[in-house]
Amino acid sequence: MDSFIGVRFKKETAKRFQEFSRTHFKSHTEAMSSMLDFFFYNEISPKETFGPTGRTIEASLKKRINAVIAIMRDMEKTQTKPTVAMMELLFQNEDLTQNPSHSSMNFKEEKKEVRFKEKLNLNNEL
Incomplete structure (x- = not known):
């Protein structure tokens, strides 16, 4: 049987360790051994910070996503809806000109009206 040794901790720290140990490990010895192995094998100090946490990364991503949504x-x-509206108007006008009853009437009316007359310029012909 292994022998035990007493280690002194503050009461609050000892209670936190006991709660953690009961939820994740079978014994307090296994919990302490696993924690020490973790720090030893990963070559990190418990006083080091790992950088941004998952929550801070998530918050910054949400901000960026909201900014992209606002841009879109x-x-x-400003761009898509006005362009679509102009394209719809163009296609509506094209449909009217492709309709034979409307287009033939418009063409006949246009032939009757002469908007510009050719002007003879006698100075240029010499």
Whole structure:
């Protein structure tokens, strides 16, 4: 049987360790051994910080995603919708000109009206 040794901890720290140990390990010895192995094999100190946490990364990603959404909405309002509206108007006008009843009447009316007359310039012909 292994022998035990007493280590002194503050009461609050000892309670935190006991709760952690009970939830993740079978015994307190196994918990302490695993934690020490983790720091030893990964060559890190418990006092080091690993950088941004998952929550801070998630928050910054959400901000960037919201910014991209705002840019896309602005593009839709200022570029896409007006362009679609112009394209629809063009196609509506094209449909009217392709309709034979309307286009033949418009063409006949246009032939009757002469908007510009050719002007003879006698000075240029000499």
